Amino acid sequence: MKCLAMESSSMVAAVALMERNRLVGEIRTHYKKTHSERLLPMMDQLLTSCESTLQEVDFFAANIGPGSFTGIRIGTGTVKGLAHALQKPVVAVNSLEALAAQNAHYHGWCIPMIDAQKNLVYTAAYEFQNGEWVTHQPPDVFHLLEWMEILKKMNHSFLFSGDAVEIHGQRIKSYLGQQAVFADPLHNAPSAASVALCAMKKAEKNQFISSAEMRPLYLRTSQAERAWKQKQEEMKGK
Numbered sequence: 534m535k536c537l538a539m540e541s542s543s544m545v546a547a548v549a550l551m552e553r554n555r556l557v558g559e560i561r562t563h564y565k566k567t568h569s570e571r572l573l574p575m576m577d578q579l580l581t582s583c584e585s586t587l588q589e590v591d592f593f594a595a596n597i598g599p600g601s602f603t604g605i606r607i608g609t610g611t612v613k614g615l616a617h618a619l620q621k622p623v624v625a626v627n628s629l630e631a632l633a634a635q636n637a638h639y640h641g642w643c644i645p646m647i648d649a650q651k652n653l654v655y656t657a658a659y660e661f662q663n664g665e666w667v668t669h670q671p672p673d674v675f676h677l678l679e680w681m682e683i684l685k686k687m688n689h690s691f692l693f694s695g696d697a698v699e700i701h702g703q704r705i706k707s708y709l710g711q712q713a714v715f716a717d718p719l720h721n722a723p724s725a726a727s728v729a730l731c732a733m734k735k736a737e738k739n740q741f742i743s744s745a746e747m748r749p750l751y752l753r754t755s756q757a758e759r760a761w762k763q764k765q766e767e768m769k770g771k
Contacts, residue, residue, distance in 0.1 A: 536577070537590045537615075538729035540569040541608030542600030542628040542697065543647070549725035550576045550583050550590075557587060558583045559726045587619060592741060594624040596723060598629055598750040599655040599672065600647055605749045611745040612741060622741035624732040627750050629657040629672050631723035632694050633729030634731050636716050637661045641690040642669060646697035652677050654697045655752055658684075674752040677701055681708040694720050708770045 538590060540547040540561075546568045547561035560575045597610040598605040628715045632645035639661070647655040654677055658670035673682075677697075684691060686709060693705060694716035705713050735741075 534591045534733070535585070535589055536592055536595040536723045537580075537587070538595055538626075538727050538732055539576075539608045539612055540596050540631070540670050540723055540725040540728050541571060541572060541604040541611075542596045542605065544597055545724070546571045546575065546604075547725035548572065548579050549729045550579055550585060551729035554733060555581075555731075556726050556729070557585070559724065561724060563722060564715070566601065566604060566702045568604050568693070572607065572611050585707055587615065587749050588621070590621060592616075592622045592736060594626055594702050594728055595747065596628050596728050597625045597687070597747065598628055599649070599752045600675070600752070602749075605751075608722055609747055609749050613747050616744035616747075618670075618726055623746055624735045624741060625670055625750075626728045626731040626735070628723050629655065630659065630666065631727045632720070633657070633659040633661075633666065634727040635693060635720045635724065636692055637666075637679055638667065639692040641692055642686070642687075644691045644693045646680075646693060648673055648695075648697040649753065653753075654701070655681060656695075656697075657690075658678055672750065672752065677704065678708075681705065682714070685709060690714065692716055707710040714764050725743075732748060 534550045538549045541625045545563050549559040550557040558579050560579050591610045593616045595608045629645040633643040636643050643659045649655050657672045
């Protein structure tokens with residue numbers, strides 16, 4: 534079984550090709566949000582380098598978020614278009630489980646955290662047990678202090694990863710002390726390889742969806758939507 538996965542939920546733009554549990558290849562950049570210009574050329578380059586074709590891909594996978602609203606729409610839209618054109622199934626992977634998958638070696642709770650601005654974080658809590666991920670807290674958005682209070686009450690050690698760690702690392706350490714450890718900086722952004730790995734595990738459980746069913750995971754409205762709603766309210770008040 535061969536999977537082509539795309540990552541575009543952050544500054545990272547990446548494409549990976551995985552066959553069974555072997556990463557055949559990955560192309561990844563972490564520079565500017567030009568995903569609309571990069572993803573398809575990356576895909577073509579990757580398939581050519583790996584001597585493969587789109588027709589040989591069994592299913593597609595994309596990071597559906599949370600993260601950059603624009604990036605998520607580009608990645609999911611690209612995968613939906615390819616899957617629809619080729620009549621192939623898709624697998625949806627959220628960015629928090631993709632981050633956690635990069636730290637499966639950790640014996641404790643993995644806490645991926647993505648910056649949602651204004652001291653808010655997209656986060657979840659996972660633990661790798663007997664080859665499977667156990668979800669202790671499903672993806673949600675919290676104020677950082679609220680999330681720290683929740684974790685502080687638990688008698689566990691936590692491995693933090695994600696771009697929010699780069700912003701709030703000192704505060705996390707001050708709140709949780711020795712309960713908190715931090716992933717290698719290389720693991721603070723999801724990769725297409727981790728998206729593909731998560732997708733493969735879901736494919737083994739037949740967790741496929743159609744291209745029409747794939748939806749971005751938005752845990753809160755985008756800035757554009759909030760601005761539009763505010764404008765509508767102001768117009769009603771006039």
